[in-house]
Amino acid sequence: MPKLLFVTVPTDEVLNKKGAVRFPGTEIAVQTLTEAGWDVEIIDPLWPGPLKRVQEGGIDAVLVSCFKAVPRSRDAASTLSRMEPDTPVYTVGVLQKDDAFRTMAPAVGVLRKVEELPQA
Known part of the structure; x- marks a missing residue:
């Protein structure tokens, strides 16, 4: 089962x-992701925790929830996508009108719902 690092705070x-x-x-969200075939590991967005965890290996994708802990979450997503370009990074909770984030992190997949995450 592929491993998903879910960067979030309890929401x-x-x-x-x-x-x-x-x-x-x-x-x-964790239940939905598990049903979609992901082995979900949760981590707080406090930097550099997510980066260290990805660098340890075994992570197939990263999903960052931006509903709370902003701007920490958005910063974690954009920095992860630049520092670990081989690991797909997705966010959920970034507003459609947030062009600044999209410019800063063009490689990050922006999802409207958790269910939009590509299948494991």
Whole structure:
């Protein structure tokens, strides 16, 4: 089973302005990712923890939740994508209008929902 490093802090369900679920909460996200075939390991975005963990090896992809702990989470995603270019990095929770992040981290896949993560 491929290993996914989930960079996050404990987060409750997040709704959009219309009341639809943007993020199901950390526990349900992990369950969803596991059902999609990922072996999920959670780590706090406090730098350089995520970088050290990726450098230890055995990580196939990284998903960074940007619903809390911003800007730490976004910084972790953009820096990981530059320092470890062979490991795919994705974010969930970056707003569509956040062009500054997209310019700073063009190699990071920006997802609208956890379910959009490519299959393991």
